[in-house]
Amino acid sequence: MREPITTRPTRPTQTARVLAALLAGLLLAACGKSGTPPPKGPEPKDLPSYPVATNVTLDSPTFRSAKARGRLIVGTKADQPYVAQQDPASGYYSGFDVEIAKMMAASLGFPVDRIEFKTITSANRETSLQNGEVDYYVGTYTINDNRKKLVGFAGPYYMAGQSLLVRTDEDDINGPQDLAGKKVCSVSGSTPYQRLVKDYPKATAVAYDSYSVCVDNLISLQVDAVTTDDTILMGYAAKVPDQLKIVGQPFSKEPYGIGVPRGDQTFRLALDDAIVAHEQNGDWKRAYDATLGLSGVPAPVPPPVDRY
Ligand code: GLU
Numbered sequence: 001m002r003e004p005i006t007t008r009p010t011r012p013t014q015t016a017r018v019l020a021a022l023l024a025g026l027l028l029a030a031c032g033k034s035g036t037p038p039p040k041g042p043e044p045k046d047l048p049s050y051p052v053a054t055n056v057t058l059d060s061p062t063f064r065s066a067k068a069r070g071r072l073i074v075g076t077k078a079d080q081p082y083v084a085q086q087d088p089a090s091g092y093y094s095g096f097d098v099e100i101a102k103m104m105a106a107s108l109g110f111p112v113d114r115i116e117f118k119t120i121t122s123a124n125r126e127t128s129l130q131n132g133e134v135d136y137y138v139g140t141y142t143i144n145d146n147r148k149k150l151v152g153f154a155g156p157y158y159m160a161g162q163s164l165l166v167r168t169d170e171d172d173i174n175g176p177q178d179l180a181g182k183k184v185c186s187v188s189g190s191t192p193y194q195r196l197v198k199d200y201p202k203a204t205a206v207a208y209d210s211y212s213v214c215v216d217n218l219i220s221l222q223v224d225a226v227t228t229d230d231t232i233l234m235g236y237a238a239k240v241p242d243q244l245k246i247v248g249q250p251f252s253k254e255p256y257g258i259g260v261p262r263g264d265q266t267f268r269l270a271l272d273d274a275i276v277a278h279e280q281n282g283d284w285k286r287a288y289d290a291t292l293g294l295s296g297v298p299a300p301v302p303p304p305v306d307r308y
Pocket residue numbers: 122139140141142187189190191192228229254
């Protein structure tokens with residue numbers, strides 16, 4: 001056996017010990033992604049399946065090009081446990097938003113194997129829809145008037161709220177009122193980041209492309225808190241409950257919509273109909289229970305769909 005190349009042995013510093021503990025924690029959390037089941041689902045066998053509609057016709061450019069292509073291209077997230085997460089080993093996406101995407105596909109006449117998921121970060125959602133890179137987007141996407149100038153939204157299909165994630169040993173931060181002088185991480189192009197900068201200017205805002213990077217920074221003591229929707233934070237906290245906790249009450253309303261190309265009203269209204277149908281036939285609740293429900297919060301009543 002070859003001897004490892006060594007340099008002068010050094011005593012592990014406090015930072016090195018923290019990093020080692022962090023790595024161990026992350027490895028544990030990552031086990032579920034590479035074959036062994038995660039601590040608590042979602043188990044593929046527990047996920048509902050959605051009967052695929054036949055003979056769907058829609059006078060919609062988005063629908064027509066998906067038909068011609070033979071598959072749907074759907075944007076989502078890849079690093080949000082129980083919401084939208086990609087298994088790095090198999091490439092499969094899972095979570096509540098992924099289930100919503102599959103329900104929509106089924107109503108449009110596309111089975112699961114005719115969906116191509118694409119990871120799109122918060123800051124790139126509008127351009128991906130405007131460029132026709134994706135047919136629709138399901139990924140913790142808040143409906144608001146600014147975004148409606150750029151894209152269309154079916155829904156809402158869920159109501160989230162901005163919240164705070166801290167380390168379990170954090171005593172100083174109990175809500176957004178305690179953020180002055182604290183380093184708070186969020187994601188560029190997200191509504192929670194915008195609210196943090198605007199409403200809590202005494203906090204030091206730190207922005208990355210994805211929430212998992214914020215969470216890594218929280219665990220390794222680089223930031224004091226992560227702020228975004230409770231749905232997303234619940235997933236991270238549920239994965240490592242001995243390290244992370246959510247504090248305070250949600251302090252915004254984040255109605256989740258399905259992003260669609262702005263001009264395609266027919267497509268948007270078809271997805272509105274599909275959302276209502278899947279809420280009424282129980283698919284929505286079954287999907288919630290098999291995914292986001294695993295982070296510990298019982299299924300709420302979905303908000304009413306807002307057709308426009
Ligand atoms: N729902 C918020 C938003 O759309 C935060 C979550 C996210 O970045 O996806 O900006």
